[in-house]
Amino acid sequence: MDITAELPGRVMEVAVQAGQTVRKGDVLMALEVMKTRVEVRAARDGRVNHVAVKESDEVRMGTLLVRLAP
């Protein structure tokens, strides 16, 4: 499952690494959107397959952030 950026912004903080298991609702990363911190959460339980961005990357709407495997 691809977690993409809903809003355009800058990656403030990456909270997970590839290989890590996460529960639904866990914070995956934080984006700065219009000077506001927006947390990106896991939509379901899973394992982090791939983290596609790093801190201070600029992201657009729809940019892939994290790929979750079941």
Added chain:
Amino acid sequence: MSAPALEVMEPGFLSTVQDLGRKGYFAAGIPPSGAFDRFALRVGNLLVGNPPGEAGIEMTLMGGRFRALRAAVIAITGADMGATLDGAPLPRWEAVPVRAGSELAFGVAQTGCRAYLCPAGGVDVPSVLGSKSTYLIGKIGGVRGRPLRAGDRLDVAPGARATAGHRLRPSLIPSYGSEVELRVLLGPQDDHVTQASVRTFLSAPYKVSSKADRVGYRFEGAEFQFRERAKAVEAGSDPSNIVDDGNAIGAIQIPGGKEAICMGPDGVSMGGYVKIACLIAADLERMAQAKPWDIARFRAVAHAEATAALRDSLARASEASLVK
């Protein structure tokens, strides 16, 4: 009598109550605030039979969900956030009836950045210093000086003159792209940078950064070169430092020469950085609809064009622009 008419189920990314702002306090450091896109708020109000300066809800980037607590007439203007009423698409720039119990939902802005929800009668919150507008940093106006939250119940005054079906003339509906031209008056300190830098500023693309909000919009692009000049010791060490002076809403500062920051409706009243130019008042509504990643190009105009553009914007936001 006002009565609760709208319940906030989800506030969206940033939703605030705004009218046309509080005038007369900027010298004391309190900015006007008010709708960032004044054209959209004015038209939204006129569509539902309100005076153009009534308070509505300004939603940013991603709108919220609202439940109508009683029957109402509303208009949605500005950015296209894919508004739906009980799941059915809702037209923008048109007065539409809403039944008690129905749900209004907004998503992510597809085009533009700020949408306005204007209920007939206007959102009724206490006036603070003559305005219902929310000023977030000062924590005044709107709903206790803060963004809307889930569970807020907003009072709406009776909208006696509301008639569903009024629309804005299609030719006057703004289209929001990912590139925007912003017209500016150069100065007051454009002579602090080289002529080459001024030319670059007026021709190169600038990207709206993720640090763009109601206080100021940051633009990333070509850096600015300063002319050699006698240093004012008291001004500071940054080549962009000047002895602090007053800002206008729309003033474009260039701290460090690294980026351009244009003051929005919640902008600060003073600054110690060179202001290369000032956005014309008529184009505040264009900047309001630019979102991070969009490209802006600045074009210098003369004062006469700036005032004509403002007159034109005000004329477009009038009863004569509506199809009834």
